[in-house]
Amino acid sequence: MIVAILALQGAFAEHAAALDRLGTDHFEIRRPQDLDRPFDALILPGGESTVMGKLLRDLDLFEPLRVRMAEGLPVFGTCAGLILLARTVEGGTPCFAAMDIAVKRNAYGRQLGSFYTQAPVLGIGTLPMTFIRAPYIASAGPAVQVLAQVDGHIVAARQGNLLATSFHPELSADLSVHRYFLALAGRAQ
Numbered sequence: 001m002i003v004a005i006l007a008l009q010g011a012f013a014e015h016a017a018a019l020d021r022l023g024t025d026h027f028e029i030r031r032p033q034d035l036d037r038p039f040d041a042l043i044l045p046g047g048e049s050t051v052m053g054k055l056l057r058d059l060d061l062f063e064p065l066r067v068r069m070a071e072g073l074p075v076f077g078t079c080a081g082l083i084l085l086a087r088t089v090e091g092g093t094p095c096f097a098a099m100d101i102a103v104k105r106n107a108y109g110r111q112l113g114s115f116y117t118q119a120p121v122l123g124i125g126t127l128p129m130t131f132i133r134a135p136y137i138a139s140a141g142p143a144v145q146v147l148a149q150v151d152g153h154i155v156a157a158r159q160g161n162l163l164a165t166s167f168h169p170e171l172s173a174d175l176s177v178h179r180y181f182l183a184l185a186g187r188a189q
């Protein structure tokens, strides 16, 4: 299993560290030539979704990655990465539109921009969750399996080979969401 990590901006190094701890091969994607290397799964990290969306297009990475996703590439999006996957972005422009979810950006307001909690995740267990100016999933289509909710809002979901979390598993010592994604990606091979 080789995992590519989009490394244009944001918290990509933390995902690389999580994969290192799991002993999983990975490399960073920064330019189109990087896509020539074989990979089985992709991580879209947290950061700033509008900046990443613009860089993806400016650097000619958007279309090849969109095609790979349409072909069934397993993708794990965290926070801004979740926004990049969403079909609808409230008050904004969708990027890959690969997952049938509508997201609300910066959904927790200025006061509560960042917070920590714990909540159960379907099929994984109760997990630590760090939210940083996080989105939540305001609605999800029938193909989407809701994995976790916090305060009545969806914060983790899966649709086929796509996994998305509002929170940042890569910032906690708990590797179980990465493990869950690698199992999902392994079954897709």
Ligand code: GLN
Pocket (backbone or CB within 6 Å): 045, 046, 047, 048, 049, 050, 078, 079, 080, 081, 083, 105, 106, 132, 133, 134, 135
């Ligand atoms: N607020 C950011 C956005 O809208 C996401 C924050 C994050 O990834 N930690 O892209």
